[in-house]
Amino acid sequence: MISLASQHGAAEHDLKNTVLILNGPGLGDLGNYNSRLYGRMTLASLASDCQALCDALGLELDFRQTDNQDEMFRWIAKDSEKFDGVIINPIGHSPAMMQMFELYRSAIQMIASLKKPVIEVHITNIYRHVDEVTQPLHEPAGEMGFICGFGKLGYLLAIRALARKFGAARET
């Protein structure tokens, strides 16, 4: 019979916390975005920066992007429960996309109901886009973070926050 203490120790030693990063429609084309707003980066460079930080923090990362909203919702609904924390850049929610927004909201609530940390990240400050009606979720969804305007550093901030939440931070 294995004692509880040794089981616990082994689990702590072997298991890496896992992070899922989901990028919504259009982000695959990041290299062609307005560089004044978005800085000089591509999705590949963003992914490798995120991977490097996760490696340093002892986290396992799955970094994804899709142009297909259905696939995005499928990932949120089906795959997010396999991860310890989720970071999502959903791109815009506009009234014209209200049905999408409802789906997004219910998907996020589903993750939050599992008591898993979710952080919404936007590369730019969405409140300074005058002609874009992006809005954050206005629904009590348990624990949900919100980060915008830091460029790629926002993703790294979100990863550090998740690492702290997992109690797995090994930096400094």
Next chain:
Amino acid sequence: MAKKIFVINGPNLNLLGRREPEIYGHESLEDIAVLCRKVGNAHNLLIDFRQSNHEGQIVDWIQEAIGNVDAIVINAAAYTHTSVAIHDALRAYNGYKVELHISNPHLRESFRHTSYVSTAVDAIVAGLGTMAYELVIELVHDVLRNSTKPRSAL
């Protein structure tokens, strides 16, 4: 010369750790200030950490930052949702500006859904708890390190 950051905290944040800890956590504002200074020391940044319950005082501090401070991290608390004066002061400040909230105002009462601060800052962090302060200081350090922008006066 060491870079200087103002961390400005608004009304009721002096009660942190005692007021609704289920929302705002158990750490006191002084605990957070100590952690921020520690991160600042590690990067040779001067952290000037302040709190006021008075809107005009916060406006004065933002004006004081103009030309003297490299970045402002502001948790305007309830004034976030009411203060055009703080919005205007922030617009007048040209350094790097971050809006910070311990909880996520968008997930709370509808009167917290409008922020007069958000349109006047570079970036926003909300809902990450009290650890956001340290993480943001770390991040502002990265931003300032890569920036050659001088402290500019009006």
